[in-house]
Amino acid sequence: MPLLEIKNLKMEFTANGRSLRAVDDVSLTIEPGETLCLVGESGCGKSVTALSIARLVPSPPAQYVGGEILLNGKDVLKMSKTELRGIRGGTVSYVFQDPGASLNPVFRIGNQIKESLKLHRPEKATDEEVIRLLKLVGIPAPESRIKDYPHQMSGGMQQRVMIAMALASEPKLLVADEPTTALDVTIQAQILELLIELKKRLGMSILLITHNLGIVGDLADRVAVMYSGQVVEMAPSHDLLRRPLHPYTKALMNSVPRLKGGLERLSAIPGNVPTMGNYPAGCRFAPRCPSARPDCTTNAQKLVEVEPNRWVRCQYHAVL
Amino acid sequence: MVVVYFVAIFAGFFAPYRYDRDDRSRFFHCPMSLRFANGGLAVQVYEGSSDFSHYKEVPGKTVPLHFFVQGQSYKLLGCIPLTTHFFGTGDDSAPAYLLGADEMGRDVLSRLLYGSQLSLSIGLVGIILRFGFGMIAGGFAGYLGGWTDTIIMRSCELIMSIPALYLIMALRSTFPPGMSSTKVYLLIVVILSLVGWAGSARVIRGISLSLRERQYVLAARTLGLSPWRIVVRHVLPGSFSYLIVAATLSIPNFILGEVVLSFLGVGVQEPSASWGIMLKAAQNPVSLAEYPWLLAPGVAIFITVLAFNFLGDGLRDALDVKT
Numbered sequence: 012m013p014l015l016e017i018k019n020l021k022m023e024f025t026a027n028g029r030s031l032r033a034v035d036d037v038s039l040t041i042e043p044g045e046t047l048c049l050v051g052e053s054g055c056g057k058s059v060t061a062l063s064i065a066r067l068v069p070s071p072p073a074q075y076v077g078g079e080i081l082l083n084g085k086d087v088l089k090m091s092k093t094e095l096r097g098i099r100g101g102t103v104s105y106v107f108q109d110p111g112a113s114l115n116p117v118f119r120i121g122n123q124i125k126e127s128l129k130l131h132r133p134e135k136a137t138d139e140e141v142i143r144l145l146k147l148v149g150i151p152a153p154e155s156r157i158k159d160y161p162h163q164m165s166g167g168m169q170q171r172v173m174i175a176m177a178l179a180s181e182p183k184l185l186v187a188d189e190p191t192t193a194l195d196v197t198i199q200a201q202i203l204e205l206l207i208e209l210k211k212r213l214g215m216s217i218l219l220i221t222h223n224l225g226i227v228g229d230l231a232d233r234v235a236v237m238y239s240g241q242v243v244e245m246a247p248s249h250d251l252l253r254r255p256l257h258p259y260t261k262a263l264m265n266s267v268p269r270l271k272g273g274l275e276r277l278s279a280i281p282g283n284v285p286t287m288g289n290y291p292a293g294c295r296f297a298p299r300c301p302s303a304r305p306d307c308t309t310n311a312q313k314l315v316e317v318e319p320n321r322w323v324r325c326q327y328h329a330v331l
Numbered sequence: 332m333v334v335v336y337f338v339a340i341f342a343g344f345f346a347p348y349r350y351d352r353d354d355r356s357r358f359f360h361c362p363m364s365l366r367f368a369n370g371g372l373a374v375q376v377y378e379g380s381s382d383f384s385h386y387k388e389v390p391g392k393t394v395p396l397h398f399f400v401q402g403q404s405y406k407l408l409g410c411i412p413l414t415t416h417f418f419g420t421g422d423d424s425a426p427a428y429l430l431g432a433d434e435m436g437r438d439v440l441s442r443l444l445y446g447s448q449l450s451l452s453i454g455l456v457g458i459i460l461r462f463g464f465g466m467i468a469g470g471f472a473g474y475l476g477g478w479t480d481t482i483i484m485r486s487c488e489l490i491m492s493i494p495a496l497y498l499i500m501a502l503r504s505t506f507p508p509g510m511s512s513t514k515v516y517l518l519i520v521v522i523l524s525l526v527g528w529a530g531s532a533r534v535i536r537g538i539s540l541s542l543r544e545r546q547y548v549l550a551a552r553t554l555g556l557s558p559w560r561i562v563v564r565h566v567l568p569g570s571f572s573y574l575i576v577a578a579t580l581s582i583p584n585f586i587l588g589e590v591v592l593s594f595l596g597v598g599v600q601e602p603s604a605s606w607g608i609m610l611k612a613a614q615n616p617v618s619l620a621e622y623p624w625l626l627a628p629g630v631a632i633f634i635t636v637l638a639f640n641f642l643g644d645g646l647r648d649a650l651d652v653k654t
Contacts, residue, residue, distance in 0.1 A: 067552055071477075099555035112546035117568045126564070127554050176554070 012084060013040040014183055014216050015064065020078035022063060024287070025071060031288035033059050035240040036078075038314065041184065046210060046217040048227045048248065050263070051237035052284050057220045060237070061186050064218075065099045066090070083183075101131050104177035108189040110169035114161035120172050121157030124179055131180035144175040149205055167198035174205065178213070186218045191226070203229060224267050228252055233320075236260050239285055239295040242314060245322040256321065256328040258303075259296045294325065302327070439609070439627050446604035446628060451635070453520055453589045454582035460524035462578055465531030466570070470562045472532070473539025484536065487529035495526040496591075503597040516605075523588050531577060538570040545569075572650040580643035583636040590632060606632050 022034040034056045041047050049057045062068045066087055080087040107113045121141050128136040145153035148171040161169055191199035210217055227234055231248040244257040255261045262280045282299040291298055297307040312324045472483040499522050551565045593607025606628040613625040
């Protein structure tokens with residue numbers, strides 16, 4: 012049984028009597044011990060999908076209009092508030108983009124980690140356990156660091172503390188929402204290495220949200236590409252990077268700068284991402300698609316398994 | 332201000348006499364001047380006229396002033412029985428009234444010091460209650476939003492629309508007449524803070540509204556913390572810099588509130604000492620012209636309120652980076 016199974020999730024934001032669909036028919040699975048990368052442009056619904064796993068999107072305005080989120084076989088959308096609190100930080104832990112903003116500036120980091128421990132493993136809420144966790148995420152001299160305030164640490168250290176907090180409850184699934192975007196490149200590499208190592212040691216699953224395709228190759232077992240609230244392609248990362256099937260994935264990969272090659276202009280995808288609620292009728296990528304055909308703008312597309320383990324939302328993927 | 336509170340806490344020690352000790356032979360005695368005599372501090376001795384209204388210095392006659400003298404018994408901090416006073420003459424028939432005596436022949440300085448206990452503590456208890464209510468109501472209204480917010484904020488507006496002074500006077504008239512001074516005092520603080528919390532709740536709601544969008548609040552939610560813990564541990568601490576300043580600046584309001592109530596005769600009752608009740612004696616312009624030392628509590632109030640305002644301003648400059 013997969014650890015997490017999202018089936019046809021549909022979620023809308025309602026405001027002033029209008030409802031805007033942010034997530035439309037998203038299906039994902041994550042097996043125990045697997046790393047899934049969720050890739051896509053800003054505003055395509057990645058973060059909202061990830062936050063939905065523990066029902067963290069405040070509702071209202073969010074409304075789930077269809078689908079299920081099965082975590083260990085139980086539907087998160089039908090859970091009570093108490094059950095949800097058990098899941099948050101228990102089975103599922105989160106690490107966010109900006110560690111400086113995610114740590115409360117007025118508490119010592121040791122206390123913040125302990126707070127997570129108290130909630131989920133009260134018998135382990137000790138300084139020793141906090142030190143063990145800090146060691147686990149590679150913070151030097153943790154004994155003296157637990158008394159530090161967040162502003163006394165660098166961004167990379169803060170992110171390590173956030174990861175330690177997330178690991179405090181021994182989660183089955185770690186959701187990392189662009190964990191390295193706010194950090195500089197060398198620190199990025201260190202944090203990613205840390206994630207890889209932790210995954211090996213603790214055997215948890217990771218859902219990694221990113222728009223950096225370089226990270227995908229390093230970390231992911233499988234990749235799901237999102238566009239306009241839909242998953243347009245899902246495949247093992249190896250296959251996807253080598254042979255993308257959906258025109259959007261191809262365009263995305265073409266816009267990544269390469270080490271080899273000349274100094275020609277980077278290819279960008281023409282046009283803009285459709286705003287929420289103003290999706291085109293047929294395939295949502297059709298207006299920007301370099302190889303769109305006339306009927307693309309009228310035929311809505313379905314996510315189809317075209318090869319074993321490879322899902323694509325494009326009727327012409329085979330001929331392109 | 333540290334001095335003011337220190338003296339207030341140990342009023343029993345610093346005051347030469349008890350607040351209710353009356354001296355039938357020295358009504359409205361004028362302030363006695365300090366002299367140097369026989370190599371030490373001494374108090375001038377005065378001679379009273381038969382109608383107790385005018386006192387004349389007796390030339391050359393002084394009573395030496397001693398420090399740490401034995402006098403009337405009192406309880407330090409309400410529990411340690413002591414008889415040692417900071418200063419005094421040690422002779423009950425020749426007392427030292429440095430700020431004069433009032434219409435009952437009570438030492439104004441002693442009453443001022445005892446009165447400070449009540450007048451100053453009313454501010455502290457008051458802000459704790461007021462901001463306690465305000466923090467919880469405002470914090471939750473802002474964090475939870477929706478219906479909770481509407482209900483709490485509308486009731487705040489309701490409370491703010493009630494004229495506080497009339498409410499207190501109306502409620503005061505319902506107290507049983509034989510009520511002890513301490514109880515009256517506590518009830519007045521409670522009433523003052525019950526009508527006052529709405530304003531602070533509004534501001535804290537605003538702060539809480541902005542803080543709940545912070546990422547560390549989201550991070551706290553991802554850990555599975557209950558709304559209560561999130562508000563208390565992660566949202567409210569962010570409002571402390573505002574709270575400290577606002578609280579300091581509102582202590583004078585409580586002190587003045589007590590003064591106003593006692594002045595109007597609806598506050599603490601005689602013979603207890605409070606600054607308001609002492610000022611009440613100075614209400615009459617005739618007696619004020621004759622016995623100007625009865626205004627001493629007014630000076631004390633002025634200094635204390637000023638001190639709090641300076642402290643509040645200083646704290647704001649130190650804590651608030653925005654202004």
